Amino acid sequence: MIIETERLKLVPPANTYLDKLFEVHRDPLNQKYNPAGPVEDKEAFKETLSEWIKHYKEYGFGYYVLIKKDYYEPFGICGLQFKNIKGQTYLNIYYRIEAAQTKQGLVAEASQRIIEHVKEITENQYKIVALTKKENTASIKTAEKLGLKHDPELDDYDGAGNVYYFSE
Numbered sequence: 001m002i003i004e005t006e007r008l009k010l011v012p013p014a015n016t017y018l019d020k021l022f023e024v025h026r027d028p029l030n031q032k033y034n035p036a037g038p039v040e041d042k043e044a045f046k047e048t049l050s051e052w053i054k055h056y057k058e059y060g061f062g063y064y065v066l067i068k069k070d071y072y073e074p075f076g077i078c079g080l081q082f083k084n085i086k087g088q089t090y091l092n093i094y095y096r097i098e099a100a101q102t103k104q105g106l107v108a109e110a111s112q113r114i115i116e117h118v119k120e121i122t123e124n125q126y127k128i129v130a131l132t133k134k135e136n137t138a139s140i141k142t143a144e145k146l147g148l149k150h151d152p153e154l155d156d157y158d159g160a161g162n163v164y165y166f167s168e
Contacts, residue, residue, distance in 0.1 A: 003064065005113045008106065010064035013052040013077070017065045018042075020074045021049060029099035030076075033136040055081050061118045063094060066110055068101075075101045078110040080118045083129060085154070085164070090129040091118060093146070102138065108145045115146065128167040135161070 003010040011017075024030055025039040039045045056062035063079035076097030083092035093115070095107045115128060130148050132139035134155070140163070148165035155163055 001060075003113055003117055004069075005109050007069055008110055008113075009067045009069060010078070010110055010114060011067060011074075012056050013049060013063055013065055015046075015049065015053070017074050018046060018049055021045070021065070021077055024076050024096055024098055027099065030096055033133040033139065052077075052081075059121075061114075061121050064110070064114060066097060066106065068106075076107075078107060079114050080128070082126075085129065085157070089126060090166070091122070091126045093128055093130045093143075095142075108142050111142070111146055130165040132163055132165070133161045134163045140165070 001012065013021075022039065022042050022045045025045060028038050031038040039048075052063045059082075061079070062081050063077050065074045066076045066078055067074050076095065078093075078095035078097070080091040080093055083090050093111055095111065097107060128146070128148060130139070130143040130146070132143065134140075140150075143165035146167075148167055151164050151166055157164065
């Protein structure tokens with residue numbers, strides 16, 4: 001199911017987007033705060049994309065390919081997938097976009113619409129969580145714009161420098 005916002009089409013993941021999504025995840029500018037660094041292996045990334053597709057098919061939601069309505073080319077991915085933290089199930093918000101598309105509010109716009117959609121599907125059973133690095137001020141601002149609040153009790157959980165932001 002394609003979801004739309006004012007400026008974006010949010011399209012379910014598909015293998016047709018492999019090359020573009022790999023390019024986004026391979027670019028060091030887009031991976032600055034990823035402890036694993038840029039993705040180097042296209043075959044390994046193909047497996048990642050397959051997992052995203054599987055999650056979408058199984059649950060009816062997941063990560064969506066971002067396409068600007070006036071651009072017609074994918075420029076990144078954004079969405080929610082299940083994540084377990086200390087025995088609790090959450091919906092983890094994830095996004096990765098081309099560096100040239102940042103600072104336009106596109107991630108927040110996509111995230112807000114996806115959150116609305118997924119809350120309907122899941123009957124609002126799960127809190128949203130955003131995991132980022134403490135020095136990633138852009139991601140922190142996006143999480144705060146989405147209404148997520150920092151939980152300092154989880155600082156450095158599952159990795160040095162990690163910070164978690166949760167919905168109410």
